Amino acid sequence: MSQDHEHGLPPKSSVSRWFLTTNHKDIGVLYLITALFFLLFGGVLALLFRLELISSGADLLGSMGYNQAVSTHGLLMVFWFISPFAFGFANYVVPLQIGADDLAFPRLNALSYWLYLFSGILMGVSFFQGTTFAGGWTMYAPLNTPAYIPGEGLGATSVVLALIMFTAAVTLGSVNFLTTMYRMRAEGLRMRDIPIFSLSINLTVWMMLFAFAALLAALMILASDHILGTTYFQYSIDGTTMATDADNPGASLLWAHLFWFFGHPEVYIVFFPALGVMAECFQTFTGRRLVGRKWFIISMVLVALQSFVVWMHHMFLTGINLPIKTIFMATTIGISLPFDLMVFSLIYTMAKGRVRFTTPFLFSLGALILFIIGGITGVFLGAIVLDYQFRGTYWVVAHFHYVMVSGATALFGGLYYWYPKITGKMYNERLGKIHFGVYFLGFNLLYFPMFIAWETPRRVFVYPEGLQIWHSMATVGGFILGASFLIMFYNLFVSLWRGEDVGPNPWEYATSAEWAVSSPPPLENFPGIPSYATGKLEFLDDETVAERTESTPGAAAHGHAATDGGTATDGGAVTARAAVTATEMEPAHEVGGEEHASHASFWPFLISLAGFITFLGLSGVRTGSVFYLSLAAVGGLGTFGSLLGMTRELFHAPEMAIAERWPFERVEKMKLGMWTFLASDIVLFGAFIGSYAFVRVAYGWTAWHHDLIPAEHVTMPGLINTYLLLTSSFLVVIAMVAAERESKRGTVAALVGTFALGVGFLINKGLEWQHLFHISTESFPNGWTLSTNIASSTFYLTTGLHGAHVTIGLIICAYMTVRAWNGAYQGDDRAIEYFGLYWHFVDIVWLFLFPLFYIL
Amino acid sequence: MAGNMLALTVAVFPLHGGDVRAPSAVFDQIFEVFLLLGTAVGVVVVAYTMYHALKYRDDGGESDPYADKVERPQMGEKPTGGSGGRKVFYSFSISAVIVVSLIAWTYSQLLYIEQGPDPAQTDALEIDVEGYRFGWDFIYPNGHTTNTLYVPQDRVVRLQVTSTDVFHNFGIPELRVKTDAVPGQYTSAWFTANETGTYTAKCYELCGSGHSLMTTEVTVMPQDEYEDWYAQTEGTNETVEGSNETATATETDQRIAADAPALGGAPA
Numbered sequence A: 001m002s003q004d005h006e007h008g009l010p011p012k013s014s015v016s017r018w019f020l021t022t023n024h025k026d027i028g029v030l031y032l033i034t035a036l037f038f039l040l041f042g043g044v045l046a047l048l049f050r051l052e053l054i055s056s057g058a059d060l061l062g063s064m065g066y067n068q069a070v071s072t073h074g075l076l077m078v079f080w081f082i083s084p085f086a087f088g089f090a091n092y093v094v095p096l097q098i099g100a101d102d103l104a105f106p107r108l109n110a111l112s113y114w115l116y117l118f119s120g121i122l123m124g125v126s127f128f129q130g131t132t133f134a135g136g137w138t139m140y141a142p143l144n145t146p147a148y149i150p151g152e153g154l155g156a157t158s159v160v161l162a163l164i165m166f167t168a169a170v171t172l173g174s175v176n177f178l179t180t181m182y183r184m185r186a187e188g189l190r191m192r193d194i195p196i197f198s199l200s201i202n203l204t205v206w207m208m209l210f211a212f213a214a215l216l217a218a219l220m221i222l223a224s225d226h227i228l229g230t231t232y233f234q235y236s237i238d239g240t241t242m243a244t245d246a247d248n249p250g251a252s253l254l255w256a257h258l259f260w261f262f263g264h265p266e267v268y269i270v271f272f273p274a275l276g277v278m279a280e281c282f283q284t285f286t287g288r289r290l291v292g293r294k295w296f297i298i299s300m301v302l303v304a305l306q307s308f309v310v311w312m313h314h315m316f317l318t319g320i321n322l323p324i325k326t327i328f329m330a331t332t333i334g335i336s337l338p339f340d341l342m343v344f345s346l347i348y349t350m351a352k353g354r355v356r357f358t359t360p361f362l363f364s365l366g367a368l369i370l371f372i373i374g375g376i377t378g379v380f381l382g383a384i385v386l387d388y389q390f391r392g393t394y395w396v397v398a399h400f401h402y403v404m405v406s407g408a409t410a411l412f413g414g415l416y417y418w419y420p421k422i423t424g425k426m427y428n429e430r431l432g433k434i435h436f437g438v439y440f441l442g443f444n445l446l447y448f449p450m451f452i453a454w455e456t457p458r459r460v461f462v463y464p465e466g467l468q469i470w471h472s473m474a475t476v477g478g479f480i481l482g483a484s485f486l487i488m489f490y491n492l493f494v495s496l497w498r499g500e501d502v503g504p505n506p507w508e509y510a511t512s513a514e515w516a517v518s519s520p521p522p523l524e525n526f527p528g529i530p531s532y533a534t535g536k537l538e539f540l541d542d543e544t545v546a547e548r549t550e551s552t553p554g555a556a557a558h559g560h561a562a563t564d565g566g567t568a569t570d571g572g573a574v575t576a577r578a579a580v581t582a583t584e585m586e587p588a589h590e591v592g593g594e595e596h597a598s599h600a601s602f603w604p605f606l607i608s609l610a611g612f613i614t615f616l617g618l619s620g621v622r623t624g625s626v627f628y629l630s631l632a633a634v635g636g637l638g639t640f641g642s643l644l645g646m647t648r649e650l651f652h653a654p655e656m657a658i659a660e661r662w663p664f665e666r667v668e669k670m671k672l673g674m675w676t677f678l679a680s681d682i683v684l685f686g687a688f689i690g691s692y693a694f695v696r697v698a699y700g701w702t703a704w705h706h707d708l709i710p711a712e713h714v715t716m717p718g719l720i721n722t723y724l725l726l727t728s729s730f731l732v733v734i735a736m737v738a739a740e741r742e743s744k745r746g747t748v749a750a751l752v753g754t755f756a757l758g759v760g761f762l763i764n765k766g767l768e769w770q771h772l773f774h775i776s777t778e779s780f781p782n783g784w785t786l787s788t789n790i791a792s793s794t795f796y797l798t799t800g801l802h803g804a805h806v807t808i809g810l811i812i813c814a815y816m817t818v819r820a821w822n823g824a825y826q827g828d829d830r831a832i833e834y835f836g837l838y839w840h841f842v843d844i845v846w847l848f849l850f851p852l853f854y855i856l
Numbered sequence B: 001m002a003g004n005m006l007a008l009t010v011a012v013f014p015l016h017g018g019d020v021r022a023p024s025a026v027f028d029q030i031f032e033v034f035l036l037l038g039t040a041v042g043v044v045v046v047a048y049t050m051y052h053a054l055k056y057r058d059d060g061g062e063s064d065p066y067a068d069k070v071e072r073p074q075m076g077e078k079p080t081g082g083s084g085g086r087k088v089f090y091s092f093s094i095s096a097v098i099v100v101s102l103i104a105w106t107y108s109q110l111l112y113i114e115q116g117p118d119p120a121q122t123d124a125l126e127i128d129v130e131g132y133r134f135g136w137d138f139i140y141p142n143g144h145t146t147n148t149l150y151v152p153q154d155r156v157v158r159l160q161v162t163s164t165d166v167f168h169n170f171g172i173p174e175l176r177v178k179t180d181a182v183p184g185q186y187t188s189a190w191f192t193a194n195e196t197g198t199y200t201a202k203c204y205e206l207c208g209s210g211h212s213l214m215t216t217e218v219t220v221m222p223q224d225e226y227e228d229w230y231a232q233t234e235g236t237n238e239t240v241e242g243s244n245e246t247a248t249a250t251e252t253d254q255r256i257a258a259d260a261p262a263l264g265g266a267p268a
Helices: A015-020 A024-052 A063-098 A106-126 A154-183 A196-227 A251-286 A293-309 A322-349 A359-382 A384-390 A394-423 A429-452 A465-498 A542-551 A553-558 A603-623 A626-648 A669-699 A703-708 A716-740 A744-773 A790-821 A830-855 B002-012 B023-055 B085-115 B223-231 B237-259
Strands: A529-531 A538-540 B125-132 B135-139 B149-152 B156-163 B168-172 B177-181 B187-192 B197-203 B215-221
Touching: A015 A024, A024 A063, A024 A106, A024 A394, A024 A465, A063 A106, A063 A154, A063 A196, A063 A251, A063 A394, A106 A154, A106 A603, A154 A196, A154 A603, A154 A669, A196 A251, A196 A293, A196 A603, A196 A669, A196 A790, A251 A293, A251 A322, A251 A359, A251 A394, A251 A669, A293 A322, A293 B085, A322 A359, A322 B023, A322 B085, A359 A384, A359 A394, A359 A429, A359 B023, A359 B085, A384 B023, A384 B085, A384 B177, A394 A429, A394 A465, A429 A465, A538 A542, A603 A626, A669 A703, A669 A790, A669 A830, A703 A790, A716 A744, A716 A790, A716 A830, A744 A790, A744 A830, A790 A830, B023 B085, B023 B187, B125 B149, B125 B168, B125 B177, B135 B149, B149 B223, B156 B168, B156 B177, B177 B187, B215 B223
Parallel strands: B125 B156, B149 B215
Antiparallel strands: A529 A538, B125 B135, B156 B187, B168 B177, B168 B197, B197 B215
């Protein structure tokens, strides 16, 4: 395996390689560079408003300019910089650490990256559509709705759509990483045995899978309020000003709940990878194994679980009652304790070590100290009496920057740590240390004065004269912090040529598998299949593998070369992720090790580009402008076409012949991916249904019927549709049985039946909607449309999301029918099974929606 | 009849003479303790960290000074934990005790802030607050509305806060009172000012272009001045009398209920 043997992938010096590559290491590098670009983007915005704050008043940016700068700074740093930066390392390092040759679905991985890049470009474009989003990174309702956005507000819509695109990328990434880590570990590596950085990524993606699904629901609803005219986040629907006699009294708090249900896990999503990097660097540069490793891991698992039950501590002043406040106070304090343990574990890891103050270690140690300060100031916020007064002030700003940017500090350590692995060159150590010194000084000069000036309200440009000295100090600190990166970029750039060549492992006491291969590692990562069966890393040669896969039937069965094919994602269609559904299995090639894996595909780039055009078009369709409408149409067609192209492309991503797969030995890669995706889809629908219940309870559960819903909204269409869907699910099962019995005619007939019933469902729904849109009664003279009231909004949007799932299912069903007609699936019904999983899921969702929207 | 009149005046403007512990006092006390302990813990832990980092730094020597005590990690080994886990537990337990007891201590203070002072001596002046972009309406019991807040010294003031447009947050930092102004619902908060003077109320939730300037004055007046001001506030006499009557009736009821235990009656 050498560099000249790249399986159709152009060399790294060629530009086209970077558009084609699906290799995890290349994509890791792309993530790192792109994330650093967004660091500059968000950083320059921060410097702009720090400059504004050097004295009181908005004489530089103007008030809306200032609001835009603080809002987009937050969004860019939290979404487009810190997590993707961490996932640059995750992409590069995790497969190496666990002994895999790539991620489970390489093309999906490329698709995640391109969606991420284009979502960031859309974010950038929003600055040129009048004004961009200016309502704070927390995007509180109803300030986030068009009614309160000055001008046409297209920039704000673009930001919402960019976030949806970003979320699609994250969800695909989560599915991919989970499948990889549960199906492709080196033999002998139990989950608890994988290196701590990989473990932190594992827990991060679990949190991402569920937290981002809730965010996606919030964003889809918000986008619908912007584009389709639903009224979820408007409390006054006819535009009158009122205090409490509202049309939708739950509007504001609905956003807060949805956002923080995502937002608090997001804190750990951001911080966990950093914690993983710190632990790796501490182990390597102290020459000690992580002290209390088991408890360190248990602590992380506890935090990951508990992160979903602390969100209301962001809402202590919204009028929630004392028992709930008490519970959330307890969970909040509870979640801080595991971090104490982790901090002490890192501190004691240094004991009896041989601590070497290299640049990565300096950054890791610095991050630990900053995190200690961030943690202590966080305990203040856990005392509710103090929290009330800190709410909306610089105390919160200073605290979370000490936590989040300490995470970023550790990640910069990671950049120096893995730089020699990625480039094969050593950076300049002296410049690295200078960078750390300037960085650490700038950091504290920037954020510590904020604690002293904590009485300043957040996101204002006016403050008392007495606080000016602290704000000026912070501004100076901000510029020092920013300048420190010039040293880093210079160092890392120049070292690409001038740096010393490094061998596989430049760090004494590094242990994990990425250091056992050359720097940079070859395309296929390892010289043979990695194994820890003897307790130490070994590479099994082809002969051993062949012997073992023959003698153990179980292993041979796992040796299927499945393809990454056909895991279609819509990345850009109306529902940003509903289409992720796996179906196609190219005929499996039986021999594991022999076959060449594919590493190049142009489709992920094309899908994302087309998705970007679609979303850009969608941002302006409500103006009726021909330009935006045609963008949306062209983009939509392009997305569909490129998805089809990717589905039809032959692409081999062989499964490992020998691997540790607990607890999913018997769940194939595609099936596991499908299950994971559906798990996040459950949260998506859960959030929609929860939103419906929330606004309805806020309005008055029973009053809802009398005031908001016309008598013409009857049960019958829903009941008919229930029967249609249930029957269609039954037919999918028959299609599977027919395929198993190799009856081509049966398979085709059952699939056609499924398709027909699904189409019947949609036609029935269309007739029902047409009727309701055009009723003209005394209470509803202008019909019952999406914008009539909150009941109609919830009805159309929730059942519409389900309808979109049905539509996507039907597209796949049609595709499979054609393939079955051509003789596919006979004797191998797995593809039909995966489609069936999706289809049954869509039916089950309907079984919840029908009573909620037609009966109760 | 005269006695009735007196009761009525007191019921309308009951003072506590500075007996009620103000939210600002509660905050200051907790904040002070947290600052002291937080700084102490921070200094100790950071110093401890640095001590470990420096004490065990590699001197560049050939031999490993702890070779007989600890095993160094080997390339390609399966990750395991290092020795010394017991110390982690001790340190963790100490930190957990500090954190949990601190928070538990503040909980009783939270109950006080949540429930407010004993109503017997402190019937509150109820004022509705409506936030809008970019200012505040203060609505007094007689229906009079102002854009800056007037309150008497030494009286408990209870605010019912809402918004007529977007999410705001109403706070008077010096008096340590703050609550969200959420459209479509009311939240409540209370405070009392022991010193007369002018304070500033601010908005603490980003609400649009005028957010930074969404401040207003809060004037705390001596009791008699406030009474004079209140008597001449605009609004029809009927409204004033009407609301006074209802306020008096409910407040008198509360007083009786609250006084009952002291008079030997059953606790209300």
